[in-house]
Amino acid sequence: MKKVLLILFGFTISVVEAQAGSENVSYSTENIFMRANRPTTKEYVIDGSPYTTGDKFNKVIIKGFSKDVQDLRYNAYEDEMEFKKGEELFYANKADNVKIQFPELNKTYESLTYTYDGKTKSGYLVLLLDNPKFSLYKREKMELLKGEKSPNAYSKDANDYYAKEKDIYLISRDKKFSKFPKNTSEAAELFSIDKKELESFVKSNKINLNREPDMTKLVEFINK
Structure with missing residues (x-):
């Protein structure tokens, strides 16, 4: 049975549900209840990395939440924050306006629902400047490109690979976003x-x- 784990983003953590003979476990943290979903496993080899923060899981600080939150890393292809439990990977739920600070990387991500280029998006943006008047954000994105086919039978086809898209810089005022x-x-x-x-x-x-x-x-x- 697929494991379901809840990310621990609270002050006092208590187990509220555990089923005998099952791997399902739920956690409650006062008014915060967050579920993590496992990322889709790729069964083929992909060259490169989808992580703009590096493959390492890093310590994070989230204002108002527990200091014992799991180490995270940002998957820019999936636009998800990942954490590891044992040998398995999970996604953290996106909660609007939550800022995730990576002290070792001197980088802060904010989870937002925002409208840009006529489309409403929900995801993580790098917060570069936070101000009541104008704030500056950066959108990071990895794309998955197809590897080239071998021109002959003597060499292998190239693997699909991750490539970094050009960063997009956004200005925010009154929750409205515009391109820099x-x-x-x-x-x-x-x-x-x-x-x-x-x-x-x-x-x-x-x-x-x-x-x-x-x-x-x-x-x-x-x-x-």
């Missing part, structure tokens, strides 16, 4: 700021709108 502007004209319109003032800041600080540190610096300037 490509130029100062778009930025002035998006941030409702005088274009000349913005151009002066960009020029004097040598801001490159395609570089992540400069994106953060620009949004910090807008938020002042």
Whole structure:
């Protein structure tokens, strides 16, 4: 029987259900009740890795929750947080607005339901800048590409492989998401700021709108 495990995100953990002769176990943590689902097992070899945080499971900090939460890693192909129990992998449930901090990686993911490009999505975004006015996020994504067929019978076909998609940077205001502007004209319109003032800041600080540190610096300037 497939195991079902609940991720322990609470202050006081108590077993509320255990069936004799069964591997099903449920846990309750005050008002928090979270179920983890096992990821689909791939039966064929895939080259590369779907993890943007590395294959290692890392310690995490989740504000307001237990310090004993399982070590996690982010699967950017499945858009899931994974943890390990014994030799088996499980997914953690997505709960809106939960921030998962990876101290060793200096990285924070936020679980969000958001609308972007006309579609409503539910998943994890890297939180780069958190501010009541404008926040900056990054979407990481891995795609699975088909390996090339061998041109002859003397060599093997190449395996399918994971490849990193280009990161997408998003601006959030009042829970509305927009793609980070490509130029100062778009930025002035998006941030409702005088274009000349913005151009002066960009020029004097040598801001490159395609570089992540400069994106953060620009949004910090807008938020002042």
